[in-house]
Amino acid sequence: MPIRSIETVSIGFIGAGRLGKALAWSLATAGLAVRGVASSIEQEAVDLANRIEACEVMAAQAVVDRCDLVFITTPDSIIAQAVAPLRFRAGTGVIHCSGATEVDALASVQVQGAAIGGFHPMQTFADPDAAVASLPGSTITIEARDDELDRLLVQLVERLHCHVNRLPPGMRGRYHAAAGFTTQFINALFYESARVWKSWGAEEADAMRAMLPMAHGTLAAIESVGIARGMPGPVSRSDVVSVEKHVAALTDLGDDMAAFYRVLCGVTVRIARESGAVDADAAARFDAALTRGVPAAST
Ligand SMILES: NC(=O)c1ccc[n+]([C@@H]2O[C@H](COP(=O)([O-])OP(=O)(O)OC[C@H]3O[C@@H](n4cnc5c(N)ncnc54)[C@H](OP(=O)(O)O)[C@@H]3O)[C@@H](O)[C@H]2O)c1
Structure with missing residues (x-):
């Protein structure tokens, strides 16, 4: 890939969903030239382009023809x-x-002489506007099969006020699973806690009002003193009796909850x-x- 300054690189997107919008808007806000977008639903592309000066909705081939750097932001299963x-x-x-x-998956592109790579922001993109706000300070895992592309991606990460991460080859499965523990599995933890609250007739909203400040407090403690020292709860106090009570109480609600x-x-x-x-x-x-x-087999 020829050396280009990020100031002059024209950027395009194929896929205008949650991540595509948030990333395109963030790059444009950082002063970079996002010039073209294609998506399977045109209105999504229009919504993305409307917030960026000089960005046009066009066919995917036109994005590729007119842009120097093309982000493929379709669902994973559609990339190839x-x-x-x-x-x-x-x-x-x-x-x-x-991430996974x-x-x-871009091999058909590489054989045509283009440089291929990955750019995985470690952030939640459920809502594009919220994601724009939370992206600075995040880590972005980059991979490039070309030194010039690598340098360009590093500059993009820095321009977004994010941190660069690199992965050894073959680690994407592990890496993406690890990210799940601190993203969607938090949803699972809240779901289980709310399920217990509902067992005595409380609403999910009651549970959330009580749990969210505790969760924020736990995250603040982890951020401040680390995973181990920031861990609250009976185990941290060697309180076995409370844990025995928990197990008995949750077993009443079902084996899956207790397990x-x-x-x-x-x-x-x-x-x-x-x-x-x-x-x-x-x-x-x-x-x-x-x-x-x-039972021994299930421990
Ligand atoms: N969401 C996250 O939190 C997150 C975080 C990190 C990384 N990512 C990665 O970001 C990528 C995009 O994820 P997303 O959450 O933004 O997905 P998404 O919200 O489903 O958006 C994908 C967009 O691509 C469009 N699309 C599908 N096939 C297409 C095609 N052949 N040509 C052009 N556009 C097409 C989809 O249109 P239709 O609606 O018509 O299918 C949709 O607008 C994925 O690789 C994902 O792993 C996501």
């Missing part, structure tokens, strides 16, 4: 299919934004043991409380 019918000129940079998909609790609580015991917050004796008593009554 979206680029397959397109003709790329040598020197174009083409990148997808998937290997850059090889989920046992797994998560077991992880907190490991954290507390590794950090020295609980001793070996307390850890053994927690293990006993968490495995009591569980």
Whole structure:
């Protein structure tokens, strides 16, 4: 890929969904030239383009023809299919934004002489406007099969006030699974907690009003003193009796609820043991409380 300054690179998007909009708007706000967008639903592309000066809605082939750097921001399963019918000129940079998909999904582009890569922002893009606000300070995992493209992507990350991350080859499955623990699995934790609240007749809104400040407080503690020292709860106090009460109470609500609790609580015991917050004796008593009554095959 020829060396270009990010100031003069023209940027295009194929796919104007949640991430496409937020990223395009963020790049344009950072002063970069987002010039073209194509999406399967034209109105989505219009919504993206309307907020960027000199950005036009066009066919995917026109985006590729007119732009130097093309973001493929379709769903993961469509990436290879979206680029397959397109003709790329040598020197174009083409990148997808998937965390789990290997850059090889763009192999049909590379054989035409374009430089391929990945640009995965580690942030939640459920709402594009909220994502624009939360993107600065995030980490973006980049991968480039070309040194010039690599340099360009680093500059883009810095221009977005984000941090660069790189991955060893073959790690995308692990990496994306790890990200899930701190994104959608938080939704699962809130869901389970709200399910318990509903068991005594409370509404989800009641649970959320109570839980969100606690969750914010926990995140603040983790940010301040780290995962282990920022961990609240009975395990951190070597309080086995409370954990026994929890297991009994949740077992009344169903084996799935109790099983989920046992797994998560077991992880907190490991954290507390590794950090020295609980001793070996307390850890053994927690293990006993968490495995009591569980058939051997399912422990
Ligand atoms: N959302 C997140 O939190 C997040 C975070 C990090 C990375 N990502 C990555 O970002 C990428 C986009 O995800 P997203 O959440 O923005 O998905 P999305 O909201 O579903 O948006 C994808 C857009 O691409 C359009 N599209 C589908 N096929 C197309 C094609 N062949 N040509 C042009 N446009 C096409 C879709 O239109 P239709 O509605 O008609 O299908 C939709 O507007 C994915 O690779 C995802 O892994 C997402």
